[in-house]
Amino acid sequence: MEFLLLLSLALFSDAMVMDEKVKSGVELETASAVCVYDAYYKDHTKYWCRGYFRDSCNIIAFTPNSTNRVALKDTGNQLIITISCLVKEDTGWYWCGIQRDLARDDMDFTQLIVTDNREDRANGFSSDPSGNRTRSCRASKAVQKAEGSRMSILIICILITSLGIIFIISHLSRGRRSQRNREVTGKSISRNPQASQGPSMVSITL
Template sequence: MAVSLTFLLIFTLITGTDGALTVIPAKAGASVTIPCLYESKYRNHVKYLCKGYYWNSCSYAIKTDSQQGSGKYSISDDKIQTIFNVTMKHLTVENTHYWCAVEINRGSDVRQYFQLSVTTGTPSLYVDNQEVTGFIGEDVTISCHYRTSKERKWCRLGRNCVTGVSGSIDGTTVNINTKEKSVFNVTMKGLMPKSSGWYYCDNGNFQMPVHLTVTAKPTTAPTTVTTAGEMTTEGQVQTTKGEKSEVSSFPVPLSLIIPLSLLIFIVAVALLFLFILRIKHAKAQDSTPSKLNEGEMTYSEVTFRKNKALQSSAAESDAGVIFSSAVPVNKQGVKRTDAKDEDVTYSTVLHHR
């Protein structure tokens, strides 16, 4: 059993009731929390823990009206539940005799004696967990470990006990399995909200309390995701066909959040870069002059002839004249009719040797 386990003890403080000797096993170095129940009429009274074997000579360890102490003890009072809790830390073999007490003005204080059996090895009686949670309608099993075989019981504080292999406590079925060595397993079946409370394993003179809390079993809330439809208030998605579908929730591990965020950022930057390149490419195409189609070109014919006035020059020959012609062609590629003289432009180029 781990050193950090906390042991719980509960006493009902009733005036005039002789409490039987109660021994609570504990391990050295561990912490002990002692919830002490009291009657509602003592709700506004001072509660305290008294240390010592004899009541008349015990000394205050800690009180609810004074939180001063060595740090070994702490106390709190829950007036709604009528219970005050005392915690003792760093137990030693000398921590043995204590009293839970309620201060009574003009009268004798109400008190209950208990003894801690602190050992350096395995305690005489212990459970795996002092705080147990069960769900409504389901079962819960508590394992009570012991060193010496004595009469084994499972009891509810202030109520009845089950001593055989089966029984009932407040309408809840209890089964006790004693087949394993040095342990008896208690199974409570069909838990109800009223099953919540304090119980304890009993093995001879030793008692080990266990607090049971019964709650409704939590359900995983569906993830509300909107697709092409409408999101409902119950976490359902209304599809385009009018059908409802429920989406289960899948928790994303924290270790994946940063890589996913980085990936999304890289993809976004890449898409933006491609978008900019596309815009630049489109602008470059708009600024390039398009080639003219051959059918859209107009051809003209220009004929250069010698001027009669220049024929007398013996120094010039036909080689000094450049003839150029342009033939008009329609868009269907057919030549127009022959050009007339008035339609011809003459150009003379003299070549001087």
């Protein structure tokens, strides 16, 4: 009976349904999507992925995991996706999916369009009047930029230190070779003392 129920759900129903096919968002703000699914799949893994084609979309996160900007919440019959600190590069096609054992994963899509928030500021409109979210996103970007700068400085310091160590080792090696050559030359001279003397003068008395 359970197998027949699963088969009927797989063949005759949409296990995952997106709430809206087109969503809009503003830079530095938050966008959300709600995917409703049959409660039969409450214990199945769900995911959020990006790409125009469902079979080749790049999975961003699986439940119950989240990322820095994408949060997934599974309520038992809904998958709620929240994307924070939007940027224009987030514009694209997204899919919510549910993994199924005896059938192809059921998925549904939405198109996210992120617009520039400069027009909204010029019109005096903001979806976050307090500006807390905007400041938080900017602070997060500033922190990421600072971390990137620190990493670049650290890499440069490591390179300079490595070059310095290589130079010191090379200099010491040349010094040791020079000292060894002088020792070899000194030993050669001590073994052949006549080599360092001039030609001897022999006087002949007639």
